[in-house]
Amino acid sequence: MDQSKGRTGERFQWETGNLALTWLQLHLRPGMHTLETGCGQSTLACLQAGCIHEAITPSADEIASIQRVADQRGLDLSLVRFHHGFSQDILPHLKGHEDLDVAIIDGSHGFPLPGVDWLYMAPRLKVGGKMLIDDVDLWTGKILLDVLRREPGWRVNKVLHGRTAIVTKIAPFVARDWRQQPTVVARSWLPQAWRKFITSVQMLVDPMEVTAANDRS
Numbered sequence: 001m002d003q004s005k006g007r008t009g010e011r012f013q014w015e016t017g018n019l020a021l022t023w024l025q026l027h028l029r030p031g032m033h034t035l036e037t038g039c040g041q042s043t044l045a046c047l048q049a050g051c052i053h054e055a056i057t058p059s060a061d062e063i064a065s066i067q068r069v070a071d072q073r074g075l076d077l078s079l080v081r082f083h084h085g086f087s088q089d090i091l092p093h094l095k096g097h098e099d100l101d102v103a104i105i106d107g108s109h110g111f112p113l114p115g116v117d118w119l120y121m122a123p124r125l126k127v128g129g130k131m132l133i134d135d136v137d138l139w140t141g142k143i144l145l146d147v148l149r150r151e152p153g154w155r156v157n158k159v160l161h162g163r164t165a166i167v168t169k170i171a172p173f174v175a176r177d178w179r180q181q182p183t184v185v186a187r188s189w190l191p192q193a194w195r196k197f198i199t200s201v202q203m204l205v206d207p208m209e210v211t212a213a214n215d216r217s
Contacts, residue, residue: 019160020132021045024102027130033100035124037087037107037117038134039066046102047075056083056090056107088113091120098172100124105144106134114140122173130157133165141165150182 021041028034030050036042039057043066046053057063063082070077083090087107103121105114114133125131136145136159145165148154153171160166178184 020134020164023132023160023164023166025049028102032102034102034104035094035100035121036104037091037121038104039063039082040106042104042106042132043080044070044073044075047077047080048073050076051079051102053080054083054094055080056085056087058084058086060084087120088116091117094120094124096124098124098126098129100129101126102130102132104132104134106132109135109138109140111140114144118144119175122169125169125173127169127172129169131167131169133167135163136165137162147181147183150186152176152180152182 024042024045025048028046028049028051032049032051033053034046034051035054035056036046037056039055039059039062043053043055047070055063055066063084066082067077070080083094100121103125105117105121107113107117118131118133121131133141133144133148135141145156145159148165148167149156153169153174155168155170157166157168178188
């Protein structure tokens with residue numbers, strides 16, 4: 001992940017690309033409620049805009065670096081609440097429903113954590129609110145983006161430099177069954193059809209063996 005050296009000489013994570021930071025600077029307003037998994041320049045952008053912000057990171061060094069930089073820039077640290085820990089442990093315990101204006105997914109990119117972050121952050125995002133999903137060029141981010149391109153209740157607005165997706169929540173969140181998720185259906189029908197075809201052929205060739213295999217499973 002890219003790093004940047006701030007005016008203080010401290011090195012800390014960018015967490016989001018330059019265009020994503022520009023987007024935040026253009027769209028954030030004082031008093032907005034924002035939440036991010038990860039911590040870095042996006043945290044400073046939220047503070048600079050006067051947002052009421054929460055950031056989740058397992059790195060105490062990141063938190064300390066952001067606090068030092070924010071203090072030296074004269075930013076109001078009372079606006080931010082840091083949660084020291086992993087997002088999959090912290091997010092289930094945070095309260096709120098449709099209270100967020102902007103949510104940023106830029107924590108762990110290991111499978112399945114971007115999707116886990118989305119699952120817990122989606123109900124908290126207001127209808128009309130924006131979600132930024134960073135590193136969608138990684139397979140784990142791409143899976144989430146591919147689902148949201150066709151998921152009811154979501155609209156993908158743009159992808160900045162092939163890296164950061166800007167997504168709008170356009171309806172209240174629903175955790176849907178796979179049959180109601182167009183991407184899952186589209187990716188599943190061929191494997192399912194092939195499995196049923198093979199089973200049918202096997203039943204014609206040796207029905208007793210297929211029955212015995214099903215009993216063993």
